Amino acid sequence: MALVKIKVCGITNVEDAMAAIDMGADLLGFNFYRESPRYLDAADALDIINKIPTFVDTAGVFVNPSMEELREIVELGFLNWVQLHGDEDPDFCDSLRYMNCRTIKAIRVKSQEDIKRAKDYYTDAVLFDAYHPNYYGGTGETFDWRLIDDLNRRVFLAGGLDPDNAEDAVSVGVYGIDVCSGIESSPGKKDLNEMKRFFDNIRHLVN
Numbered sequence: 001m002a003l004v005k006i007k008v009c010g011i012t013n014v015e016d017a018m019a020a021i022d023m024g025a026d027l028l029g030f031n032f033y034r035e036s037p038r039y040l041d042a043a044d045a046l047d048i049i050n051k052i053p054t055f056v057d058t059a060g061v062f063v064n065p066s067m068e069e070l071r072e073i074v075e076l077g078f079l080n081w082v083q084l085h086g087d088e089d090p091d092f093c094d095s096l097r098y099m100n101c102r103t104i105k106a107i108r109v110k111s112q113e114d115i116k117r118a119k120d121y122y123t124d125a126v127l128f129d130a131y132h133p134n135y136y137g138g139t140g141e142t143f144d145w146r147l148i149d150d151l152n153r154r155v156f157l158a159g160g161l162d163p164d165n166a167e168d169a170v171s172v173g174v175y176g177i178d179v180c181s182g183i184e185s186s187p188g189k190k191d192l193n194e195m196k197r198f199f200d201n202i203r204h205l206v207n
Contacts, residue, residue: 003170003205004170004174004175004177005026005156005176005177006177006202007026007028007029007059007156007179008025008029008179008195009028009029009059009061009158009178009179009180010029010038010180010181010184010187010188011028011029011190012038012040012044012189013188013189014048016189016190016192017048018051019195020195021052021053023199024203025056026056026057027056027058027059027080027081028057029058029059029061029178029180030048030049030058030059030060030061031061032062032065032069032073033061033062033063033085035063037187038180042072042073042076045078046076049078050078057081058078058079058080058081059079059080059081059082059083059104060073060074060079060081060082061083061085062082062085062086063086064086064087064088065084065086070082070096070099074099080102081104081125082099082101083106083127084103084104084106085106085127085129086106088105090120090121093121094122102123102124102125103123103125104123104124104127104156105121105125105127106126106127106128106158107126107128108130108131108132109128109130109131109143109147110131112147114128114131115147115151118151118155119151124154125156125176126151126153126154126156127158127178128148128155128156128157128159129143129158129159129178130143130158130159131143141159141160142160142165145157145168145172148172148174153175154175154176155175155176156174156175156177156178157169157172157174157176157177158177160182161177161179161180161182161198162179162183162194162198163194163201164201166201167201167202167205169202171205179198182194182198183195
């Protein structure tokens with residue numbers, strides 16, 4: 001369908017989920033990090049996922065989870081992707097290979113060295129987000145996208161994406177783009193007009 005995958009993250013309700021799908025989202029992200037304003041427990045996420053079409057992938061976002069926490073949610077069987085958005089090391093990520101879902105390792109980027117560090121992770125994809133000393137994503141801040149080089153793997157671009165820079169994000173040439181706070185009216189609630197503008201601004205590029 002699209003030359004780039006579009007992931008809408010921080011989904012907390014059915015209305016936003018269905019609107020994102022109708023507009024063309026390929027993946028929906030559900031946040032299982034308790035400190036996040038977009039946090040959902042597994043039961044609430046499953047309630048939403050049971051109401052959406054099965055052709056849309058679902059990703060669970062975790063920050064420094066224990067293996068027990070991951071296993072408990074993944075074994076419920078409603079996630080296609082596990083996104084590790086904390087300080088998880090390569091060994092921890094590698095130990096997830098047996099799980100019945102794909103993995104994304106998020107890396108917060110300050111410099112070229114962080115981009116290079118992605119090569120240490122043998123996950124199904126990596127996600128580059130803006131670095132913030134106090135928060136694990138969802139800050140609305142960007143980084144210098146010119147730092148991304150050809151890693152010859154699936155790369156998601158995140159961090160400060162919004163309707164006004166969506167076209168530039170697609171032009172980076174990554175596997176997927178990940179939007180969250182840039183199309184929200186408040187944390188966890190999407191602004192449907194802004195989400196429509198986001199998709200309208202890239203529709204001519206991805207179809």
